[in-house]
Amino acid sequence: MRSFSLIDLVSLVYALQWTVLLVLLALAFGAPLALLLATARTSRFAALRWLAAAVIQLIQGVPLLGLLFFFYFGMPVFLDLQVPALVAVGVAYTLYTAGFLGDIWRGGIQAVKPAQWEAGACLGLSAWQQFRHIIGPQALRLSLPPTVGFLVQLIKGTSLASIVGFVELARAGQVASAATFQPLLTYSLVAAIYFALCLPLTLWSRSLEARLNGAR
Amino acid sequence: MNFQQLWRYQDQLVEGTLITLALTLIAACAGLAIGVLGAALLRSGSRPVRLAIRSYIEIIRNTPSLIQIFLIFFVLPSFGLKLPAFEAAAVALSLYFGAYAIEIVRAGLESIPPSQIEAGQCLGLTRWQVFRHVVLPPALRNVYPAFTSQFTLLLLGTSLASQVAAGELFHAGSFIESRTYRSFEVYAVICAIYFAMVMAFKAVFAVIGVLAFRWPVRR
Amino acid sequence: MALVEIRDVRKSFGQVEVLKGVSLDVEEGEIVTIIGRSGSGKSTLLRCINALETVNSGTITVEGQRVSTGMANLRQFRQRVGIVFQAFNLFPHLTVEKNITLAPLLTKKIGKGEARALAQDVLGRVGLTDKIDAWPEQLSGGQQQRVAIARCLAMAPHLMLFDEVTSALDPELVGEVLKVMEDMARQGMTMVLVTHEMGFARNVANKIVFMHQGKVWEEGPPEKLFADPRTPELRSFINSVK
Numbered sequence: 319m320r321s322f323s324l325i326d327l328v329s330l331v332y333a334l335q336w337t338v339l340l341v342l343l344a345l346a347f348g349a350p351l352a353l354l355l356a357t358a359r360t361s362r363f364a365a366l367r368w369l370a371a372a373v374i375q376l377i378q379g380v381p382l383l384g385l386l387f388f389f390y391f392g393m394p395v396f397l398d399l400q401v402p403a404l405v406a407v408g409v410a411y412t413l414y415t416a417g418f419l420g421d422i423w424r425g426g427i428q429a430v431k432p433a434q435w436e437a438g439a440c441l442g443l444s445a446w447q448q449f450r451h452i453i454g455p456q457a458l459r460l461s462l463p464p465t466v467g468f469l470v471q472l473i474k475g476t477s478l479a480s481i482v483g484f485v486e487l488a489r490a491g492q493v494a495s496a497a498t499f500q501p502l503l504t505y506s507l508v509a510a511i512y513f514a515l516c517l518p519l520t521l522w523s524r525s526l527e528a529r530l531n532g533a534r
Numbered sequence: 535m536n537f538q539q540l541w542r543y544q545d546q547l548v549e550g551t552l553i554t555l556a557l558t559l560i561a562a563c564a565g566l567a568i569g570v571l572g573a574a575l576l577r578s579g580s581r582p583v584r585l586a587i588r589s590y591i592e593i594i595r596n597t598p599s600l601i602q603i604f605l606i607f608f609v610l611p612s613f614g615l616k617l618p619a620f621e622a623a624a625v626a627l628s629l630y631f632g633a634y635a636i637e638i639v640r641a642g643l644e645s646i647p648p649s650q651i652e653a654g655q656c657l658g659l660t661r662w663q664v665f666r667h668v669v670l671p672p673a674l675r676n677v678y679p680a681f682t683s684q685f686t687l688l689l690l691g692t693s694l695a696s697q698v699a700a701g702e703l704f705h706a707g708s709f710i711e712s713r714t715y716r717s718f719e720v721y722a723v724i725c726a727i728y729f730a731m732v733m734a735f736k737a738v739f740a741v742i743g744v745l746a747f748r749w750p751v752r753r
Numbered sequence: 754m755a756l757v758e759i760r761d762v763r764k765s766f767g768q769v770e771v772l773k774g775v776s777l778d779v780e781e782g783e784i785v786t787i788i789g790r791s792g793s794g795k796s797t798l799l800r801c802i803n804a805l806e807t808v809n810s811g812t813i814t815v816e817g818q819r820v821s822t823g824m825a826n827l828r829q830f831r832q833r834v835g836i837v838f839q840a841f842n843l844f845p846h847l848t849v850e851k852n853i854t855l856a857p858l859l860t861k862k863i864g865k866g867e868a869r870a871l872a873q874d875v876l877g878r879v880g881l882t883d884k885i886d887a888w889p890e891q892l893s894g895g896q897q898q899r900v901a902i903a904r905c906l907a908m909a910p911h912l913m914l915f916d917e918v919t920s921a922l923d924p925e926l927v928g929e930v931l932k933v934m935e936d937m938a939r940q941g942m943t944m945v946l947v948t949h950e951m952g953f954a955r956n957v958a959n960k961i962v963f964m965h966q967g968k969v970w971e972e973g974p975p976e977k978l979f980a981d982p983r984t985p986e987l988r989s990f991i992n993s994v995k
Contacts, residue, residue, distance in 0.1 A: 378686070379732040381693035383704060384725040391717035470596065477598035481697060488600055501608035509597040509605065516596035653842035656803060657856035657908065658832035667855055671846040749846045750890040 326494040330507060333490030337515075340476040340486065341469075343408045348415025355420030357449070360427045370420070377417025382475050385410040390482045407479055414475065418468050426461030427453060463530060466523035470516045477512070487511060537719050543710045550706025551727055553620070557692045557702055561627035562685055568628065569635025576640055587636065594633035600694050602626045607698040623695035623702075627688065634684050641680070642673035675747040682739045686732055693728070703727060754817060756781045756912060756943055757802060762811035764797055771797045773967035774811070779912075779945055779960075784938045786954040786975075787947045789964035790990065795947040798964070799914050802945065803836050816911065832860060835905030836914040839921050841897040843889040843904070849876070850885045853904045875903040879933045895926030899933055906937075913937070915946040951994050955979055963987045 358370035377385070389410040393401045430453050438448035480489030491508035495501045540547075572587050579587070594602065606629075607622040617625065646669045654664035696704035707724040711717050757779035764772040771794045779785050787795045800806045802813055804822050813820040815834060824830060843852050853875060854868035863871065876882045879899035889897055898918055905913060915934065919927045931953050938944060938957050948954060954961055954975060961978045963971045965986050971978060982988045 376729065379690075379729040380725040381690040381704065381728055383693045383696070384690075384721060384728055387707075387717070387721040388725055391721060395718045474596075474598040477600045478694075480600075488598065491601070492604075495608070501604070502612055505601055505605045505609060509593075509601045512598055512601065513593065513596045517592060520592070520596055649838065649840060649842050650844065652805060653838065653844070656805070656831055656836045657904070658828040658830075658860050659856060660828065663859050667859070668844055672844075675846070747846075749848075749888050751845065752890055 326498060326504065327507070329494060330487060330490050330504075330511060333487045334511065336479070336484055336486035337473065337476045340407070340411055340479055340484075341473055343404075344411035344415040344472055344476075345469075347408070347412040349419060351412065351416035352419035352423060355416055356423035356427060359420065359424040370424075374417050374421050374424075377413055378421065382410075382414055383478050383481065385414055386478055386482055389413075403482065403484070407482060407484065411472070411476070411479075415468075415472060418471070419465065422461050422464045422468060423457065425464070426457035429460045430456045460530065463523045463527035466519055466526065470519050470523070473515055473519075474512065536716060537723065539714045539716055540710065540719060540723055543706075543713070546706045546710060547703070547723070547727065550701065550703035551731070553701050554689070554692050554703040554731070557620070557624055557627060557695060557700065558685075558689045560624050561631045561688055561692070564624075564628035565631025565635045565688070568632025569639045572632065572636035573639035573643060576636065577643070591633045591636055594630055599626070599630050599691055600697060602630055603694055603698055619695070619698045619700040620702075623692070623698060623700040627692060627695070630691070631684070631688050635681075638677045638680050638684060642677035643669065645676040646673050671747075675751075678739075678743055678747070682736070682743075685739075686735065689731060689735065690728060755779055756783075756816060757945070758812075758814045759798075759802070760812045762798070762801060762808045762813060764794075764801060764806060764808050771967055772801070772808070775964075775967070775969055776811075777962060777969060777972070779943065781943055782941050783943055783960060784958045785945045785960045785962060786958035787945065787962045787964055788949075788951070788954060788990070789970075793964040794967045795964050796916050799836070799916050799945065799947055803831065803834050803914055805836075828860070832856070832908050833911045834914065835908060835910035835912070836916065837898070837901050837905055837918045839917040841889075841894070841901045841921075843897055843901055845889055847889075848885075849881070849887050849889070849892075849900050852889065852900060853907045856904075857907055871907055872903075875906040876900075878906060878936070879903045880929075893926060894922045895929045898922065898930045902930075902933055902937075912943045912945070915944065915948065917947050917949065919948065919950055949994065951979075951991075963990065965990075 355370045355374060358366045359374065361367055361370075380388075386407060390403065390406045393406045393409065434452055434456065435448055438452040443451065476486055477488035479486050480492060483489070487508055491504050495504040498504065572590075575583050576587055603623055603626040606626040607617070607619065610617055610622070650668055650672075651664055654668035659667070692702055693704040695702050696708060699705055703724060707720050711720045714720065755778035757777070759775055759777040762772050762775045763770065773794075775794070775798055777785075777798075787798065789795050797806060801808050802815065802820065804820050804824065804827060807822045815830070818824070818830065820830070844855070847855060850869065850872045853872045857863050857871060858865075858868050872885055873882060876885055879902055881896060881899055881903065884892060884896060884900070889900070892900065902918075918934075919930050922930065927950070931950060934944070934946075934953070935957055946953075946958075956975075958975050960972060961975045962969055963978065963986075965984075971982065971984055971987050978987070979991060982991060
């Protein structure tokens, strides 16, 4: 047993980079997939709508922890080869992001009044052009507050990677806590670091939402 | 893939599921009580009380539930209050759900235009009668979707209690995994059970919604 | 003694004084119509009579009782004074019957069967008996406003206040609401209305009150006031609404 020292604090901050990496990974791969899901979910073709709805429902219907374990242990089974843990975990967070963001953006697209599509059609724009230039920008504006809100959920969610062995922030906290026998100090510090990461985003999301409501 | 071995652990799966349900319902009820109380205090409490409630909400919403559970489970003992894993998880999840519930209840109350309250007052109703008969039913309807999706997040979030060995479904999964080494199969089954629970609650909430909120609304 | 006595009432919202010393009497059975431009304080005066706003100075008495938001039996008082709003304010989650019977059931402790009969009775008086089981959202604006009037009637009020009750309605729906109000006037209900319906003011009211800049600018019987306005403000107002 030793006392909590600067080294422990450094290890926490150092572990932050994994937290950030996981978030960036999830967004980089999850966001395009989410856009795909959102457009499929609002498509003219019933089959596409159903498929997207099923995927979203499936992802939102299991615990993030379940997704992580499923891919962590499942990737080798599916692919019949060992993949780095980062890939397995990355896939889980990507799908998680796609499922939630896809649903949020679907809501944004549907919140744009149907007359806007018609107005676009009347100008002779193609379906893609209508989405790209008329619906998309409005939907983005409408869904920005919950998107930022999800970002907070994602950052908090990366703490679960500790459970499959990633030494990100939460795991570094566990290690430091076990070494120093000062759980109150270490976990409070870890919580404070997450808080410092998330609070600005939460406040930003809220101000975006207030501005949106004021504009209506 | 081999699911056969898992059959022997039916009892653990059933027990884990029941504990998950218990944890969810306890946290939902306690959290809702916190929500109603907190929203009422946010409306009428003194400044320090309101500040305290706002801080509580922000702290819970901006830190991971996993850390919240760890804090309750590992830290309370150093203050001489040692809670068993299930109780610690129940407390942590109640506090977690309560923070979101306050926001939901508050949004519900704010969704009722003051003119409705005025109309009730003009009919000579008491404050409580106005709240109970004029404000509450439409407010509940307005936040019902938000409440049900938050409930789903809570149900799925109980899986984190496995990290302090609270005996719920995910913990049952780790136990079975440690016995069978069928990791993938175990977690596939666990995910399927969570999914089934989520869908079942969705159906129940949909039925309750249809029965409880029968009046037409303007679109 | 008049049913309603208003004496030198002043009311401000923040820095803005909306009522600048208003005095007015309403006799029992009288139909008083308050007219004037928006911002003249008409609606505020009406809301003060029902203790929805507290006056800053002056007094309002109704049936000899001093009115204020802090009065001892405020709820009993409000049961005797009905008010109908521009925006109907029906309760969306209650059927027409329940909208009407909610207050009688809760405050007068009448029975369920009695309540239904009461709803049928007052709906008969506004010509909507067949809508007793409808939801507010299923009704037109005019029908909703008639239900709102029936909801007030169910409390058997001694005085009814109407705050621009036809202003939110499509033009073709105004007539049905005015007709209900005419019937009530004929049956001897004491009524104070704020309205822009000059035809109604001319034909049904006993007394017209023209408010301007927070004061009672002119008052008198409609035939006299409309035919011979004494002030240029009333003259220009009458010309503008013709």
